[in-house]
Amino acid sequence: MIRFEDVSVTYDGAAAPTVTGVDFEVPEGELVLLVGPSGVGKSTVLGAVSGLVPHFTGGTLRGRVTVAGRDTRTHKPRELADVVGTVGQDPLSHFVTDTVEEELAYGMESLGLAPDVMRRRVEETLDLLGLAGLRDRPIATLSGGQQQRVAIGSVLTPHPRVLVLDEPTSALDPAAAEEVLAVLQRLVHDLGTTVLMAEHRLERVVQYADQVALLPAPGAAPVLGTPAEVMAVSPVFPPVVGLGRLADWSPLPLTVRDARRRAGAGLRDRLSTLAPDGPSAVGAAPSTPLPPLPEPAAPPSRRTGFLRRRRALPETAAPAPGAPAALAVSLTVRRGHVEALRDVDLTVAPGETVALMGRNGAGKSTLLGTLVGLVQPTAGTVRVGGAVPHRTAPRDLVRRVGLVPQEPRDLLYADTVAAECAAADEDAGAAPGTCRALVTGLLPGVDDDTHPRDLSEGQRLALALAVVLTARPPLLLLDEPTRGLDYAAKSRLVTVLRTLAAEGHAIVLATHDVELAAELAHRVVILADGEVVADGPTAEVVVASPSFAPQVTKVLAPQKWLTVAQVRRALEGNR
Amino acid sequence: MAPRRTVHPGAWWLWALGLATAASRTTNPLLLGLLLAVVGYVVATHRTDAPWARSYAAFVRLALAVLLIRLFFAVFLGSPIPGTHTLLTLPEVPLPAWAQGVRLGGRVTAEGLVFALYDGLKLATLLICVGAANALANPARLLKSLPGALYEAGVAVVVAMTFAPHLVADVRRLRAARRLRGRPDRGLRGLAQVALPVLEGALERSVALAAAMDARGYGxxxxxxxxVRRTTAALTLGGLLGVCAGTYGVLTAEGGTYGLPVLLAGLAAALAGLWLGGRRSPRTRYRPDAWGVRAWLVSGSGVAVAGLTVAYAAHDPAALHPGVVPLTAPAFPLWPAAAILLGLLPAFTVPAPPPPGSRPAHDAPNPRPRPRPRKEPA
Structure with a gap:
């Protein structure tokens, strides 16, 4: 259906080709997953299918890409629109019209389908994707999961034979992601649609794939094979595969179900006498020694410097020992008719890491916004290090609380990393060089002159984190930090955040990433419709929840293991 | 399912423009107030909770600002209306001879103020009528009723129109981010510093949208x-030339005989060119808006209001323009008032949209009920 013949793509001005030696075929009716670390050219390969690379992006494509027999060399994207449906990373930049129903019809209108056909297909698609109740809604008012479903629906209505998706579930909560994946599976199984998709969250998708194409490194030729074969050699893999590699299972399990069957006799017995350690152990700071840090986020001298500065600035005095880093009491936020938060109580102790979870639109970002004073509470009280956030001047507030927003780029204004750091030092009133030292710790090998836009998603996050940390806020908030991060970037982030927590920073992260929460959080708070529905130690909360449990927990239930690293440490300690 | 899009958006625009025409014919504050009440009532009962419907509030604010600016000018720059009732005298700034005719400060008369108030009220009413049209009918849908050959230009305009709200959202987001950096988030300087990132983001989004549209078959x-192609070109070009020549003929004194026919022929040729050009576009329309009985009623009521007011203005201009010199209480002319009340017709003939809270509950395919509070003691 899709055939790549020795394809390489070189963008204008680039020294080396972004991808080379792409030579494989996606048969009709298969779901092929494109995996690999960030920046290996997954989006480029996807763009080549719809013809956007190189017709739209520029650059040179060598070799040949054919889709349903049409050569993308001679067919422009618009002439492939009836065979290829493409959904990019950000569904919002995909929408042309402003209501759901018109959006579903737009592609068919462009292709000139007959009105009665359009009407029928819109109704079918509304049902297929569960959008019937939203048909008249303006798209801007939908949640992230709903928007993603509308975006997929809008390319489905012309009945394309090929569907190309770039990270369709990264921004979604676990339940919404499963809705989208269920739809994709139905399309593949019932309608014979060919799907090529790239996704970082392998734990969600790898089980649905018929084949996996791995791009191991930038410019390296892809490896194609069955999911189990490719996962055995892949630098990126989901936790269930990690567990399989740890336990030397062959073939590797891809689903929780496979792994449970394997784990039944051997692994679970071996683990039954051991106890999990790690961040989930109850207590403010992790009691276990942290793994040695290759890149210390803050050398000891920084800490004393920080204390000295604190003394110099009495108004930002540290809260009394034992006082919570953040406190919210019966907090309510109303926006128009909607209560975004209702009667929320939350206490975060210094050194504690709390994961806020819940579906898209549950109020996680609003809660973080209240803690940094971006959102004014309608009722109830908020205190951050003793101050009322929305009444504190921004300059003062940055020394109490820092937020890394969902889009880290929002925080970055300057043209170069160096300028960004200088500005951050000035904003925070820190000694010159403070931010640059943090950047070096978090992001070794980044040039001063690099433009923040040219950084990868993970590097940008690290830069934004450094900018926020320059003011050394005792409370650090992160909104959806792992969106678009590959496993390597994610594990670097985990290391950094653990170090910060061990230094006494309180951390609150709003995330859909259950694996991240399992790795990091001491406590999990689940929000639903603006209310706290669960609040407790990570192991207890996630084990009880089918959608928020990480894979390792599901495999080893009823034992309370959360991560592969935990299991590895326990086994090694036992040996 | 509730009947949707019951009225063609064009009908709402005609209605609103009819009311605006009526407003432009009078400075009687009582009639203008009645017009505002009619518009306000229909908007209050018939607008949806869609984002474009919220623009009504913005238009009302703009109208108020226009009114205040008009009064401000009348106070500080003086007014040409000769008045005898001096309310207060501001110190007058002496201006050089070349600025003759301009006055800064000086006497503020009641007549001048009332005149400015009437005039400002008229402008404000016009603005609010346009705002009502925006709130009641999605302007994007109106553009979609364009002929086939212009469709793509229409989509471009629609996309451009969605650009502005995105820009506002971006500014808000980046100002919040400035606050996170510990910089003041208010003031002109704060706005200026986010301008570049906002434009950058907007440009990137436009490029992404263009890619998505291309991949979805736009163009x-x-x-x-x-x-056919050559005929289209000839018809369109010839038609436009004809329109130019005809307009020139109509406007100049000596072209009285040939002006109008040439203009009409040019127009016809241009329209034929457009129609023929539409054949190059394979587009079809999904559920085009039907112009039904209700559309006739809505647009008819607007046209009636406009027509009757214009006719009455010719018949009895004094009633529609109450005098300010000497100051008199404005009279309330019954017939124009009755005509304006015709504008309420849509409020009774068009079913109101469902209130925002009453949507069907199946927003998500698998409704997850809100967890109830636990009953057992913790």
């Missing part, structure tokens, strides 16, 4: 024979 053309 596909159908095969047409060269003959």
């Amino acid at each position: 596909r053309t159908a095969e047409v024979t060269p003959a």
